[in-house]
Amino acid sequence: MVGSPRRLAILSEETVQRGAASEEDNPYWELEEPPPHPDPARGCIRRGLCCKSSPGWFAPGEVERAAALVGLSPDAFVRAYVVIDQVEIEGQRVEAFVPVKVGRDGLPLHQPGTRVDRLYRMLRSPCIFYDGQGCRIYPARPIECRRYVCTQAPEDNLSHEEIGRMWLSGTVPSE
Ligand code: SF4
Numbered sequence: 001m002v003g004s005p006r007r008l009a010i011l012s013e014e015t016v017q018r019g020a021a022s023e024e025d026n027p028y029w030e031l032e033e034p035p036p037h038p039d040p041a042r043g044c045i046r047r048g049l050c051c052k053s054s055p056g057w058f059a060p061g062e063v064e065r066a067a068a069l070v071g072l073s074p075d076a077f078v079r080a081y082v083v084i085d086q087v088e089i090e091g092q093r094v095e096a097f098v099p100v101k102v103g104r105d106g107l108p109l110h111q112p113g114t115r116v117d118r119l120y121r122m123l124r125s126p127c128i129f130y131d132g133q134g135c136r137i138y139p140a141r142p143i144e145c146r147r148y149v150c151t152q153a154p155e156d157n158l159s160h161e162e163i164g165r166m167w168l169s170g171t172v173p174s175e
Helices: 012-019 062-070 072-079 119-121 143-147 162-170
Strands: 081-088 092-099
Touching: 062 072, 062 143, 072 081, 081 162, 143 162
Parallel strands: none
Antiparallel strands: 081 092
C-alpha cells in the first residue's frame, strides 16, 4: 500500500540559482555507474534502474486502475502521486499522466496534479512508487513500465510519442 502523501520538497536556493543543469549540480543525479546486467538475454530482472531515474508514462485509463489498487479516487490519486507531462505530435501538444519523481528526502520534486516544467524533466530521480525493492503499484504500473526493457534497443521500447498517440485517440491498452 502506498504511504500517505507528504509535503512538497523545495530545492535549495543555491540549487535553483545554479539551475541544477549539470550532473554535479543536480543533487538527485546518481553519479555511480550502475552495475552491468548479469545476463542481458534475460531482459528485465527488476533491478529498478529505470524506476530510480525516470518514471514510466501512463496510458489512458491506467490511472483509474492504479488508483483503485491503492484505494483512492482517480482525482485524489493524481493530486497525491502524479504529474502531467507532454509530448508534441505533429505540432499538437498531447498531455499524459506520469508518477512524480521524488528527491533524496522522498518528497515530490514537483507539485502532484500539475504540469511539469523543463527543469523537472531534466532531473533524473526515483519514481514515488519505487520503494527501493520494487514497485508499490506493480499490478497496475504504467504501460511504459510494463513494456520497457533496459537491455533491448530503444526503438523496441514504447516511445512517449507512441503513448501520446494513445492519449490522442483515447486508446486503452487491452493487456
Ligand atoms: S510506476 Fe512502478 S514500475 Fe513504473 S517507474 Fe514507478 S516504481 Fe517503476
